[in-house]
Amino acid sequence: MNDSENELSRRVIIANELGLHARSASKIVKLVQNAKFNVWIIKDGKKADASSIIDILTLASPKGSTITVKIDDRSDLEILNNLVQLIENGFGE
Amino acid sequence: MDHTDEKEVRLKGINVSPGICIGKAYLVGKEGVDVVNKYYISQDNLQNEIKRFKSAVKRAKDKLQEIIETTPEELRQHIHILETHKVLYKDKMLYGRTIETMEKELVNAEWALKQVVSNVKRMFDNMTDPYLQGRAADIVQVSESIMQNLMGAKALDIGAIRKRVILVASDLSPAETSQIQLEKIKGLITDLGGKTSHTGIIARSLEIPAVLGLERATHLIKNDDIVIVDGTAGCVIVHPTDQTLVEFEERQSNYERYKAVISRHSHLPAETVDGIKLEVLANIELPEEVVSVINYGGDGIGLYRTEFQYLSRLQFPDEHELFDNYKDVVEVMAPRSVTIRTLDISGEKGLSYASDPDEKNPVLGLRGIRYCLKNPDVFKTQLRAILRASAYGRVRILFPMISRHEEVLAAKKLLANTADSLDKEGIDFDDNIEVGIMIEVPSAAIMADVMAKDIDFFSIGTNDLIQYSLAVDRVNRQVSHLYQSLNPAIIRMIKHVADVAKNNNVEACICGEMASDPMNLPILLGLGIDRLSMNPQSIPIIKKTIRSLNVKDTGLFITDILKETSETGVMKILMGAYGNILQDTGYKHDKGVLTNLSTGGENSI
Numbered sequence: 001m002n003d004s005e006n007e008l009s010r011r012v013i014i015a016n017e018l019g020l021h022a023r024s025a026s027k028i029v030k031l032v033q034n035a036k037f038n039v040w041i042i043k044d045g046k047k048a049d050a051s052s053i054i055d056i057l058t059l060a061s062p063k064g065s066t067i068t069v070k071i072d073d074r075s076d077l078e079i080l081n082n083l084v085q086l087i088e089n090g091f092g093e
Numbered sequence: 094m095d096h097t098d099e100k101e102v103r104l105k106g107i108n109v110s111p112g113i114c115i116g117k118a119y120l121v122g123k124e125g126v127d128v129v130n131k132y133y134i135s136q137d138n139l140q141n142e143i144k145r146f147k148s149a150v151k152r153a154k155d156k157l158q159e160i161i162e163t164t165p166e167e168l169r170q171h172i173h174i175l176e177t178h179k180v181l182y183k184d185k186m187l188y189g190r191t192i193e194t195m196e197k198e199l200v201n202a203e204w205a206l207k208q209v210v211s212n213v214k215r216m217f218d219n220m221t222d223p224y225l226q227g228r229a230a231d232i233v234q235v236s237e238s239i240m241q242n243l244m245g246a247k248a249l250d251i252g253a254i255r256k257r258v259i260l261v262a263s264d265l266s267p268a269e270t271s272q273i274q275l276e277k278i279k280g281l282i283t284d285l286g287g288k289t290s291h292t293g294i295i296a297r298s299l300e301i302p303a304v305l306g307l308e309r310a311t312h313l314i315k316n317d318d319i320v321i322v323d324g325t326a327g328c329v330i331v332h333p334t335d336q337t338l339v340e341f342e343e344r345q346s347n348y349e350r351y352k353a354v355i356s357r358h359s360h361l362p363a364e365t366v367d368g369i370k371l372e373v374l375a376n377i378e379l380p381e382e383v384v385s386v387i388n389y390g391g392d393g394i395g396l397y398r399t400e401f402q403y404l405s406r407l408q409f410p411d412e413h414e415l416f417d418n419y420k421d422v423v424e425v426m427a428p429r430s431v432t433i434r435t436l437d438i439s440g441e442k443g444l445s446y447a448s449d450p451d452e453k454n455p456v457l458g459l460r461g462i463r464y465c466l467k468n469p470d471v472f473k474t475q476l477r478a479i480l481r482a483s484a485y486g487r488v489r490i491l492f493p494m495i496s497r498h499e500e501v502l503a504a505k506k507l508l509a510n511t512a513d514s515l516d517k518e519g520i521d522f523d524d525n526i527e528v529g530i531m532i533e534v535p536s537a538a539i540m541a542d543v544m545a546k547d548i549d550f551f552s553i554g555t556n557d558l559i560q561y562s563l564a565v566d567r568v569n570r571q572v573s574h575l576y577q578s579l580n581p582a583i584i585r586m587i588k589h590v591a592d593v594a595k596n597n598n599v600e601a602c603i604c605g606e607m608a609s610d611p612m613n614l615p616i617l618l619g620l621g622i623d624r625l626s627m628n629p630q631s632i633p634i635i636k637k638t639i640r641s642l643n644v645k646d647t648g649l650f651i652t653d654i655l656k657e658t659s660e661t662g663v664m665k666i667l668m669g670a671y672g673n674i675l676q677d678t679g680y681k682h683d684k685g686v687l688t689n690l691s692t693g694g695e696n697s698i
Contacts, residue, residue, distance in 0.1 A: 022177045022228055029180055053177065054186035054213055054232065060222055 009042075009070035010080060016090035019062035024091040025053040031082055037073040039083070050083075099332040104307050106282070108327030109293035111630065112302035113345040114280040115338065118318045118331075119258035120311060121265070131204040139199065143192055146202035149242035154182045156238070174231070181235045186213060203243050210236040259320050263311050265292045280322035282310050282329050294378050296324075297630060298385045304329050352633075358640075359390035359633035365618070366643040373636050374432075374626040376604060380418050383425045385629040390636065393429035395626025396491070396552065396604045397422060399436055399475070409471055415478035420485050427486030432529070432552070432626075433479050435472065435504075437461045437493035456560075461494020461531075466503050476511040483523035490526060491552055496534040498543050505547065529600075532590050533557035541590045545597035551590055552626070555605025559583055577660045578607045584616060584654065584663065591621045602626055611638040615671045616663075618644055619651030641674045 014020060020028075032039045032050045039050040041059060043066070048055040050069070061067055069087070071080045086092075134142045161175050181187060187209060194205035210232065217229035260278050264285040278301055286292050286305035296303035302324030314320060314331055321330040321341050325348070330337060363371045374395030375386040386394060402410050402418060423431050438460055465472035482488055492504045505528060515522055532538050533554035541551065559578055560567060567576040577583075587603070594601035602624035607613050609627035611634055617625070618639075627635060650670050657663045668675075 018224075021224060022174070022231065026177045026180045029184075049185060052185040053180055054184050057225055057228055058216055058220075060220055060225055062222070 007077070008072070008074070008080070009068050010084050011066055011068050012084050012087045014061050014063055014065050014067065015088060016093045017063055018093070019065070020056055020059065020067075022053060022057065024093070025056040027086060027091055028056060028083060029053055031079060031086065035071070035076045035079050037071065037076055039072070039076065039079065040070040042068040042070060101334050101337060102313060102331040104304075104310060104313070104329045104331070106304040106307035106310075106327050106329060107287050107293075108324055109286075109288050109305050110281070110296035110301060110303035111325040111348075112280075112300065113321070113323050113325065113341060113348055114259065114302045115319070115321050115333075115341060115345065116257065116259045116279040118261045118314045118316060118320045120314065120316050121260060121262040130201075132201050134195070134199050134201055136199065139196065142202055143195060146191060146195070146206070146239075146243070149202070149239050150182050150188060152242050153235075153238040154179060157182075178231060178235050181232065182239070187232065187236065203240060206236055206240060206243070259322055261310055261314050261320075280320075280324065281305075282307055282314075282320070282322055284308055284310050294382065297628065298379070298382045300385075300630075355633040355637055356389070359636055361390070361636070362392075363636040363639040365639055366641065367645050369623070369644045371618075371639050372602075372624045373632050373639070374430075374602070374604075374624065375629045375632060376626050377422070377629070380421045382629060383422055386426070386632075389629045389632040391429075391629055391632050393487075394422065394426055394431040395602055395624065397431055397433045399434060400438060403436060403438065409474070412474045412478050412481075415475060416481050419478055419482035419488075423482045423486035423488055430487040430489055432489040432491050433482075434491040434493050434531070434552075435462070435475055435479070436465055437531075438464055456566075462492050462500050462504055463494060466500065466507075469507060472507060473511050476508055477515060480508075480512060480515055480522040480526065481520060483526050484521040488523060488526060489529060489550070491529045491531060491550075493531045493554075494534065495530040495532075495544070496536045498540060498547075501530060501544055501547050533561070535562050535586070538562075538586050538590050541593040542597070545593050545599050548599060550600040550602065551594055553587060553590060553601060553603045553605065555583070555587075555603060555607035558586065558605070559607075562586060578605075578610075578613060579616070579660050579663045579667070581655075581657055581659065581663060584620070587617075587622070588620050588651075588655070595621055600624060609635065611635060612667070612671075612675055614638050615642060615647050615650060615667065615674075616654060618642055619647035619654065621648075638675070642671075 016024060018024065028041070028050055029052065035051075041048045041050050041056055043059045043061055046059055048059050050056065059067070067087075069080060069083050071077070157175060157179055161179070190209045190212075191202070191205045194200065194208055195202060198205070213232055214229045217226055217232070220226055257277060257279050259280040259282065262283050264283055281292065281296050281301050281303040283292060283305045284307055288305075293303065293305055302322045304322055304324055304327050307329060310329065318331055319333060319338075321333050321337070323329070323341070323344075330341070333341070363373045365371070372392045372395075373390075374393045375382075375389070375391035376396040376398070377383065377386060377394055378398045378401050383394075397419075399415075402415060419431075419433060459467065465475075476490075479488060479490055490508065492501070495501055495504075508528065512522065512524065516524075527549040529550035529552055530537065530544060530548050531554045532541065532551050533556075535558070537544060538553075538558065545551075555578060556567075559565070559576060559580070562582060563575060563577070563580060565572050565576045567573045591601050593599075601622060603617060603622055604626035606627075608617070608625040609631035614635070625635060650666075653666050653670075654663055657666060
């Protein structure tokens with residue numbers, strides 16, 4: 001994995017009590033709406049489109065699970081940072 | 094005949110409305126049912142069809158936005174689920190995929206949506222996490238509102254059914270249930286729901302045999318299958334054999350004959366052999382039920398549960414709305430009395446906008462009077478509505494879930510304040526309104542002598558009293574056999590309350606399921622109970638049984654009963670002394686068509 005690819009993806013641990021449930025997923029979707037390219041959430045090799053609540057929910061990620069957030073293009077770096085912050089802060093719950 | 098081709102299947106569910114019917118199944122469409130037609134779209138029309146879909150989504154989303162906006166600020170936090178629904182409308186997996194399917198397969202929007210939703214639903218159904226499994230319901234709800242816009246709400250038009258059928262549905266919303274027309278429906282079966290569900294109440298008041306909570310009825314039954322619904326036993330038979338059909342036709346006519354015999358004298362008073370008149374009252378949950386109360390010869394309403402108006406909505410009902418409902422009931426019943434129980438929200442009936450989802454043990458939590466005293470504004474609104482209705486007939490107020498004497502005083506104080514303010518506003522009400530409390534918590538039963546000084550009547554809610562006294566959750570299959578209304582501890586507890594009532598000159602009424610079982614009557618009469626309240630359908634048989642009993646005899650008999658140390662012992666003496674009379678009233682306690690005739694929605698007492 002080269003540096004540029006590292007830069008495009010970040011590993012995060014789900015911190016909130018309920019895990020990636022409908023409410024937290026809808027917060028992710030809202031942030032991702034502003035992305036110019038695709039944004040992905042990856043867990044145990046399964047890849048979900050971060051702009052779809054349904055797709056995020058199918059990853060079934062309870063509290064404590066590790067996920068990877070990945071963007072396709074550098075222009076969405078700010079969104080990546082915001083997403084990581086949102087998840088690390090437990091979605092403000 | 095086609096019913097012999099397939100194997101007979103028997104399903105067990107919850108018996109919510111007694112009676113037997115035999116007929117052809119009619120599936121009411123939700124997800125997965127054949128009401129959505131498939132047709133092909135030409136390439137030229139594709140864009141129009143996509144536009145039709147987009148506009149259906151937009152209308153559904155706009156309507157939801159309107160609901161969100163008209164919800165008062167303080168309740169906003171409870172509607173986050175609607176915000177999620179709003180985002181779901183445009184979700185790629187739903188919205189995007191439906192359009193893709195239309196483009197790829199050149200099919201109509203309804204069909205494409207149905208395919209996409211089935212796929213998503215299957216994905217969620219396979220998940221192990223119950224929370225995630227539950228999210229499938231959100232997706233189905235969202236897609237249904239789109240579907241209704243696409244089909245012009247034709248999908249669920251129960252009113253349009255032409256032949257007399259047995260309705261099979263996954264679940265019915267109050268709006269759908271209210272469309273049911275009696276002459277079109279023979280029977281009713283659903284996957285979800287229970288005795289206290291809206292569907293159950295409506296089925297009972299319309300006297301349609303119904304079995305709910307069958308879990309997989311909609312998967313196993315197809316349109317036009319021959320189905321037997323035994324709402325008395327809570328059983329549904331699909332593809333019955335010829336032999337089963339004959340057997341149930343016979344049971345059906347026995348039941349009808351029996352009902353006719355029982356009802357013949359139901360309008361006459363319930364007077365015992367030695368001339369003592371008992372009041373036989375009705376429990377209701379919806380204003381519409383007063384019709385069956387009057388039909389079955391109820392002497393009044395002993396328990397009007399008021400929770401229903403607070404359910405399935407986004408905010409508390411206002412005073413005016415409550416008043417209209419109470420006034421309807423009070424006026425129709427006058428001069429007979431109507432006992433209105435104040436709001437008793439509990440775990441199973443929690444209000445989405447006012448309950449704490451994290452409450453670990455709601456049955457022992459913030460419910461009944463505890464909730465009302467903590468939320469005086471909600472409570473006062475209801476008290477105002479009840480007091481105002483008291484100007485139109487004979488109203489009594491009943492406070493639920495009393496467990497401490499202080500609660501009686503606090504509730505009465507709030508009632509007095511409310512009456513004062515109505516008085517100042519010059520609004521009419523009955524200023525001698527009687528006030529009573531539910532005896533359903535053991536502490537209240539034990540302290541009944543203290544409570545009696547401050548109230549006019551006791552209403553013994555046996556369902557909860559038994560559950561709390563014996564520490565048995567009666568829906569828990571492991572222990573439900575321990576839930577016994579004739580447990581000696583329960584008989585003694587009722588005796589204590591009945592004695593206190595007599596000594597203090599206050600009334601005592603039994604309003605739990607115990608009152609609707611003829612077998613319990615010799616014991617209840619022996620304990621000195623002279624008021625009973627039950628589901629309207631049980632009134633005729635209870636009145637009939639009372640007419641064959643002698644209060645003086647039951648008084649002697651009860652001394653033997655009180656010596657017993659187990660249910661088995663109680664039962665033995667009871668059957669020895671009264672087995673014949675109970676048999677004569679047509680009541681068999683083992684099994685057979687007459688058992689459970691007094692099916693009712695008493696779960697929540």
